[in-house]
Amino acid sequence: MKKNKLIIGMLALITALVLTACGGNEETTPNDDANTGTENANEEGTESKGNMDEEDSNSMEEMDHTGMDHSSSGEVPEGLVEAGNPTYPVGSEATINADHMEGMDGAVATITGAFDTTVYMVSYTPTTGGDPVEDHKWVIHEELEDAGEEPFKSGDEVVLNADHMEGMDGATATIDSAEQTTVYMVSYTDTETDQEVTDHKWVTESELSPVE
Known part of the structure; x- marks a missing residue:
């Protein structure tokens, strides 16, 4: 137990x-x-x-x-005719009333060139790839391949010989609009970045106004 x-x-x-x-x-x-x-x-x-x-x-x-730089070398295409009596002569100032890119609208520009030509608004796909560019302002007649004396019309297909933007030169474009006018090359200070833009191509006469 x-x-x-x-x-x-x-x-x-x-x-x-x-x-x-x-x-x-x-x-x-x-x-x-x-x-x-x-x-x-x-x-x-x-x-x-x-x-x-x-x-x-x-x-x-x-x-x-x-990083955007819309300056150019100031060179113009062969055959481009200088305006005889432009509203804004070379060396004068004018206010830009256009918003092709940021910092342009409202800037006071110095006119560095004035030319009589046909100016086009175009749409194209950059040769470098990426999304199509629509209603680009502006390309002039002398910057189009095989441009003759007669201006192109809206809807025409053309090849661009301009390098305002990357992927533009050599691109196939469609003409969106065409206008015979005086176009200007201008230098101005970007209103947003204070960056100096020299010999920018192009601004039309209707996009300029006298400096107040």
């Missing part, structure tokens, strides 16, 4: 120790802590990456804007 009681007592003690050990394992959760830390780190990393992407995007937008 004493032996049986002793055995029963030992079994009870062992059972209690086993239960205590099991309970301790349930309460200790190092893996959970590690997982929580990993999740927090991932969340912080994702948030940080998102902020960096946003900053990079803003930087790219700023670079795209400040």
Whole structure:
């Protein structure tokens, strides 16, 4: 009897120790802590990456804007005729009333060239790829391949021999509109970036007004 009681007592003690050990394992959760830390780190990393992407995007937008340069060498196509009595003579000033690109509208320009020609608004796909350019202002008659004495008409297909923009030279374009007028080459200060733009091509006479 004493032996049986002793055995029963030992079994009870062992059972209690086993239960205590099991309970301790349930309460200790190092893996959970590690997982929580990993999740927090991932969340912080994702948030940080998102902020960096946003900053990079803003930087790219700023670079795209400040990197634009609409100056030219001042050279004009062969055969282009200087205007005999332009409204705005070379060396005079005029206010630009056009928004071909940012920072142009409202700028005070110095006239660096005045020519009588046919000016075209065109649509084309850049030779460098990318989205089609629609209603580009302006290309003049002397900047079109195989341009004869007669002006092209709206709807005509032409090849551009101008490099005002990347991917323009050699591109096939459709004439959107044609107008016989005086066109001007101008220099001005960008109203948004304060960047000096020299010998910009082209502004039409209707897009200029006297400086007030």
